[in-house]
Each structure stands twice: as C-alpha cells, then as structure tokens.
Amino acid sequence: MKIKKIKLLKALALTGAFGIVATVPVIVSSCSSTDNNGGTGDNNTGGGGSGTDQQQGTTYTPAIKSDVTLSGALSKIYDTTNTGDSRKNTNTLIAEDIKANPENYFTNGEDLKKVEGWSVTVDGSFDSNSVWTGDAYSKWSAVADTHKGVYKSTSKQLNINSLKDLKSQLDTSAKIKAICDESNLVFSTADADSYKIQNELGFTGGDLLHINVTATQAGKTLNMDLGIPVSDLNLKITDLKVSVTASNNSTGNNVAAVSDLTTNFTYNIGIKEEVTAPTEKPNLAKTDKGEVMKVLKALGYTQTGDETKLDNDKVSNSLGLYNCEFTAVSATPVEGSEDKFTIKLKAKPLTDYVWEDGTNTEKEISFEATFTMTGN
Structure with a gap:
C-alpha cells in the first residue's frame, strides 16, 4: 500500500524536471514529446462520435483551461516502469494524460474525447542538464557512520518545477541546515556555514528521494542521507505549452489544430499505498x-x-x-x-x-x- 507530497521525483540520480542519474534514469528532456497513440475516443469507426455527430460533422477547437491542478501517482509525471532509452520523459507522460483525459485540461474536453485521430505535444521547458553530479547513491549512502533522517510530516510541502529547481532552492548552507533540522539531522556543534549538497540523488521504495548532505563538525566531515517523500513535492509549471495536431476524419467530427496553448500546471504527487513490514524483532x-x-x-x-x-x-x-x-x-x-x-x-x-x-x-x-x- 503506498503511501507518504524537494510535495517529486526509482525513480526519485535524476535529470531534467525529473531525472536521476545512476540509481535513477532520466525523466524529462528539454524538447517536446508527442503522444502518438491513436486516441481514446469511442469505438465507432470513421472518426468516432455518434451517428448524429457524423451527420453534423462538427469541428472542435481545443480551448485550454487557464489553470490545471491534478493529483495522483508519481508515474503520471515520471516513468517508473521503463529504463534507459525506453523511459518516457515528463513531456510525453503529460501529453498522454491529456489525450486520455482531455476534460481535465480543456473546457471542451468532453467533446474532444469523442473524436479519433488527433494528437498532443507538450513543452514544459524542462532543463535536461543534470546538476546532481558525483557519486551514485549506492556509493555515498554506504559510507560508514552516515546519519539518516526523513523530512517530517509537519514540514511544509515543496513546490518545484524540476529537480534542478529543487537543488537551486537549497543554494545556501542556511537553507540546507534548516531542512536537515526539520528531518532530525540536528548537530548542535556542526559549523552552520559548512552544509553542502553533494553527489547524485537516490530513489528507493518508489516514493523516497535521497539527498547527500555534508557538514563539518570538530574538523571532521558529517555525511548525511536526507530523505524526502515524493508526496511532499508538488510539480508547478507556469505556462506549460500544449499543442494539438488536427484530426482528418472524412466523416464525423474533427479536432482543429492549435499551437502553444498555455496553462499553469500543478501536480500533487499522491501517497503510495504500500507498506514495508518491519524486519527487526523487538x-x-x-x-x-x-x-x-x-x-x-x-x-x-x-x-x-x-x-x-x-x-x-x-x-x-x-x-x-x-x-x-x-x-x-x-x-x-x-x-x-x-x-x-x-x-x-x-x-x-x-x-x-x-x-x-x-x-x-x-x-x-x-x-x-x-x-x-x-x-x-
């Protein structure tokens, strides 16, 4: 049962909006991706729609909502199934969801859903350059005396537009120390100005990101494993671009082509409904x-x-x-x-x-x- 929203990211070392290197493959790229599925309209032939619609031959022009706020599984924005070159990026996953559930994105989505043959592309302007570099999670987490902590449930959710943005929000020792303190990684004698983010991200259990933090205490290096549940992350994209390629049905209804429609997209990653049974014998x-x-x-x-x-x-x-x-x-x-x-x-x-x-x-x-x- 999944459960417990920097409320993102086996996925979750990552690049792009959601990209982990080594322990986790790339999630997003800077280029747009196309949903080439044949659509999820009804099973009528000749372009979908009812017999009445076919006689009318209506052409629908997609009208996007100004704000789209959704919640659900991490897999809707990060490919947790495929690996390597077969892994779909975030643009592709969002495009697939738009095609499958147009009513969530367009004011006339119910009409679009009845038509076959149109496709969608998405451009979230995700930065494909990874800033999470260095040792893989499997290496840095194995360092002796690594101190582990998990972001507390009473702490605020984190809004990010990419994993690069997550790191940019932790750009000072003060910010890093603050989030460590909220994760039971408190070291009263550590040099407050020595906190740094190191190495690649890790991802375990399908719902926990791992960030490597180091600090100096009494001349020695403290190695920390800061865990952040993906349900603590919200993906927020301002002006997500959506383009639609027209259908070309000879009979029945059609969808008109539109380019670079924009919406403010927010995705609240849900809690994975799985538990890991304790192994200790108290x-x-x-x-x-x-x-x-x-x-x-x-x-x-x-x-x-x-x-x-x-x-x-x-x-x-x-x-x-x-x-x-x-x-x-x-x-x-x-x-x-x-x-x-x-x-x-x-x-x-x-x-x-x-x-x-x-x-x-x-x-x-x-x-x-x-x-x-x-x-x-």
Missing part, C-alpha cells in the same frame, strides 16, 4: 501481547512521553508510508505462531495530501511483525 512481554498499544510501543511507534498515542513520523519511517495520521486498530497473534502478530492501523492523509488515487479518505493497512517474547 522484545515484547508475553503479558502484553493482548494490548495493541503495548505491542506498538515495542515496535517504537508511540509518542515520547505519551505511550497512548502513535507518533506519525515514527510509524511512517518504519513502514515507508508517509504524510499520514495513524490510529491503532488491532494486534492479533498469527494462528500457530508464538511470536508473530498481524498489526492493523488506520491511515489518513494529512491536510493537503492525497493517496495516489486522488482521494484523502481513511484506509486500513495491515502488516506482520515478529517479536522476541520475554517473561513467563
């Missing part, structure tokens, strides 16, 4: 196995100072389900096992966050955890 007193909060405390999921409540960030970081509020449901021993439990929780996206399906309703998640049972 101690659990046999007398506590019937009490769900004590089971969750043993897993390290409760708040410091109030063991009756869950700590959202502790749960998120363990399960890989980010930017949600969690409540306990049950902890039930697995039949035939002395030390294994099925844990059930309810998860609800925080304000301004959504699941990959665009909803923000509460959902139940479950996973198994194994304990070291103690006592009689």
Whole structure:
C-alpha cells in the first residue's frame, strides 16, 4: 500500500524536471514529446462520435483551461516502469494524460474525447542538464557512520518545477541546515556555514528521494542521507505549452489544430499505498501481547512521553508510508505462531495530501511483525 507530497521525483540520480542519474534514469528532456497513440475516443469507426455527430460533422477547437491542478501517482509525471532509452520523459507522460483525459485540461474536453485521430505535444521547458553530479547513491549512502533522517510530516510541502529547481532552492548552507533540522539531522556543534549538497540523488521504495548532505563538525566531515517523500513535492509549471495536431476524419467530427496553448500546471504527487513490514524483532512481554498499544510501543511507534498515542513520523519511517495520521486498530497473534502478530492501523492523509488515487479518505493497512517474547 503506498503511501507518504524537494510535495517529486526509482525513480526519485535524476535529470531534467525529473531525472536521476545512476540509481535513477532520466525523466524529462528539454524538447517536446508527442503522444502518438491513436486516441481514446469511442469505438465507432470513421472518426468516432455518434451517428448524429457524423451527420453534423462538427469541428472542435481545443480551448485550454487557464489553470490545471491534478493529483495522483508519481508515474503520471515520471516513468517508473521503463529504463534507459525506453523511459518516457515528463513531456510525453503529460501529453498522454491529456489525450486520455482531455476534460481535465480543456473546457471542451468532453467533446474532444469523442473524436479519433488527433494528437498532443507538450513543452514544459524542462532543463535536461543534470546538476546532481558525483557519486551514485549506492556509493555515498554506504559510507560508514552516515546519519539518516526523513523530512517530517509537519514540514511544509515543496513546490518545484524540476529537480534542478529543487537543488537551486537549497543554494545556501542556511537553507540546507534548516531542512536537515526539520528531518532530525540536528548537530548542535556542526559549523552552520559548512552544509553542502553533494553527489547524485537516490530513489528507493518508489516514493523516497535521497539527498547527500555534508557538514563539518570538530574538523571532521558529517555525511548525511536526507530523505524526502515524493508526496511532499508538488510539480508547478507556469505556462506549460500544449499543442494539438488536427484530426482528418472524412466523416464525423474533427479536432482543429492549435499551437502553444498555455496553462499553469500543478501536480500533487499522491501517497503510495504500500507498506514495508518491519524486519527487526523487538522484545515484547508475553503479558502484553493482548494490548495493541503495548505491542506498538515495542515496535517504537508511540509518542515520547505519551505511550497512548502513535507518533506519525515514527510509524511512517518504519513502514515507508508517509504524510499520514495513524490510529491503532488491532494486534492479533498469527494462528500457530508464538511470536508473530498481524498489526492493523488506520491511515489518513494529512491536510493537503492525497493517496495516489486522488482521494484523502481513511484506509486500513495491515502488516506482520515478529517479536522476541520475554517473561513467563
């Protein structure tokens, strides 16, 4: 189940609007890409449309909306399936979504959807030059004594127009230190002016970006792995250019050609609805196995100072389900096992966050955890 919006980017080392080098392939390029699919209109032959429409022979001129705000899976703007030269860039993915769902982009999209034979190109002016250079994630993350932290769920979402823009927003030691402090990477004796971004981006679990940060403390280098859930990233493109190639149906309806229509495009990356079960085997007193909060405390999921409540960030970081509020449901021993439990929780996206399906309703998640049972 996916879950937990610099609210972007297996993808997510990257180039362009979304491009990771080494651990993650290129996502976007500076050139426009075309959706060459045959369209998603109805199954009528001769250009689509109903019989009545064919007699009228209407030609629709696409009228783009001034603002388009969408939410959904990362895969709608970053190709998480293909690799290398077969990987589609962000322009192509947006063009495909426009063709499949024109009603989200055009005021007359419902009409366009009924017509076959037209195509779309998109130009987001994505910079294809990668600024995330250096060692790959697999190398820098393996450095001994690397300190790890994840961007807190209480921190603000980040609006970016590319991964290059993400790095440009972290262009001073003060800004880098601030985001590290918000990610439990706090070093009181580190030189505040020594924080730097290093190396390529990493991407794990389909929803967590990794940024390498270094700082100097007592003459030694601190190596940090700063994790940012992609659901903390919003892709915001001012004046996204959309062009439509006309259809040429001899009967029925048609779509007219238009060039360089512009819209302000915002995409809120949703929370991936998957969990990663914990692998550690914490101690659990046999007398506590019937009490769900004590089971969750043993897993390290409760708040410091109030063991009756869950700590959202502790749960998120363990399960890989980010930017949600969690409540306990049950902890039930697995039949035939002395030390294994099925844990059930309810998860609800925080304000301004959504699941990959665009909803923000509460959902139940479950996973198994194994304990070291103690006592009689």
